[in-house]
Amino acid sequence: MLDLLVRNATLPDGRTRMSIAIQDGRIIEVAEGLAAPAHETLDAHGLLVSPPFVDAHFHLDSALTYGQPRVNASGTLLEGIALWGELKPTLTHDAIVQRALQYCDMAVARGLLAIRSHVDTSHPSLLPVQALLEVKQRVAPYLDLQLVAFPQDGLLRTPDGLHNLQRALDLGVDVVGGIPHFERTYAQGTESIKLLCELAAERGKRVDMHCDESDDPHSRHVETLAFQTQRLGLHGRVTGSHLTSMHSMDNYYVSKLIPLMAEAGLGVVANPLINITLQGRHDTYPKRRGMTRVPELLAAGLTVAFGQDCVMDPWYSGGSADMLEVAHMGLHVGQMSSQAAMRQCFDAVTVNPAKLLGLEHYGLVPGAHADFLLLHACNPADAIRLRAARLGVWRRGKRLASSPAPVVQLHLPGRPGGVNFI
Numbered sequence: 001m002l003d004l005l006v007r008n009a010t011l012p013d014g015r016t017r018m019s020i021a022i023q024d025g026r027i028i029e030v031a032e033g034l035a036a037p038a039h040e041t042l043d044a045h046g047l048l049v050s051p052p053f054v055d056a057h058f059h060l061d062s063a064l065t066y067g068q069p070r071v072n073a074s075g076t077l078l079e080g081i082a083l084w085g086e087l088k089p090t091l092t093h094d095a096i097v098q099r100a101l102q103y104c105d106m107a108v109a110r111g112l113l114a115i116r117s118h119v120d121t122s123h124p125s126l127l128p129v130q131a132l133l134e135v136k137q138r139v140a141p142y143l144d145l146q147l148v149a150f151p152q153d154g155l156l157r158t159p160d161g162l163h164n165l166q167r168a169l170d171l172g173v174d175v176v177g178g179i180p181h182f183e184r185t186y187a188q189g190t191e192s193i194k195l196l197c198e199l200a201a202e203r204g205k206r207v208d209m210h211c212d213e214s215d216d217p218h219s220r221h222v223e224t225l226a227f228q229t230q231r232l233g234l235h236g237r238v239t240g241s242h243l244t245s246m247h248s249m250d251n252y253y254v255s256k257l258i259p260l261m262a263e264a265g266l267g268v269v270a271n272p273l274i275n276i277t278l279q280g281r282h283d284t285y286p287k288r289r290g291m292t293r294v295p296e297l298l299a300a301g302l303t304v305a306f307g308q309d310c311v312m313d314p315w316y317s318g319g320s321a322d323m324l325e326v327a328h329m330g331l332h333v334g335q336m337s338s339q340a341a342m343r344q345c346f347d348a349v350t351v352n353p354a355k356l357l358g359l360e361h362y363g364l365v366p367g368a369h370a371d372f373l374l375l376h377a378c379n380p381a382d383a384i385r386l387r388a389a390r391l392g393v394w395r396r397g398k399r400l401a402s403s404p405a406p407v408v409q410l411h412l413p414g415r416p417g418g419v420n421f422i
Ligand code: FE2
Pocket: 057, 058, 059, 118, 210, 309
């Protein structure tokens, strides 16, 4: 007797009338029209059943602090960093924990069940690290939280920056972060990448670095990141986040760079909502979009994910843990409007970030965890178009969240009494 049988599901790869058999928190079979006795049967009515959303890039320590102590007047990355510096002395362990838990509630409601969050390691107290390690433990029954040791104020620019980051890893932070474009000089940025990649190699860690988050076409730290990855044999374990300078780089140089990134097996995270908001702030017109070259990187075989990055914090006043909103923006900014490209945008918030995080047993395949969503959409493109309601969210075969279908009552002469958008 199965625990749960999902019937009549459409899967992201286009297969229809599919059944998913679930036992002991695992998927044991995925087949068309499967019928088997089960304690519970769920009829998907032909709607899309997807693996859960994964956010490859977030900042849980600063989330939901918008307006504290003031808002970012210029809207730039640099004012955001300065503003976060003003806020940090006022932070408390409990306040960080409570905000993070509140955000994770929103995430689960949106079907977002795995988050890679950077955590600021600049201050020797490591207050945000201690708080998010507690949160990681508390949310573990329902959400995978992976933490990146992030030297927000610069690894070499901050007194004891490297030592503080190493202490964060000692405490249990999972991934090595960095911010080479914020070091005092280009040379120090280069040096920071070397130090951090060597640290990751020594400790057997993954790397995820904020890299070239600027409009400067000559900011080329990603070249160094690819080199150090290849030199140290870290292939498949290193991610470059943002890479917005690639938007502004010379095309000839990029024609050399992308194959080097592919050779190193770099992962890439674009953060469409933030990139389109922060980049191009020094432009008059035309204003650059600033998102990295997503279609070109995908075409070269790199794994590209879209991240949320910020929600209601010193850098961004919007967001609600909705990875379909992120994919929607990525689709538009990247002009990824073909059927195939829209599907790629869906992968960029599901399977691709799962790969970058190294999530095990992810996906709708036999042997995987029974983690899945029922979306009010018929296919991935429609899910993005509608920012589809998450009708149900399951983890390990247990329902974590439910939402009603968004049906609007209409009162129009000679027209149907309602519309449900699909
Ligand atoms: Fe970030």
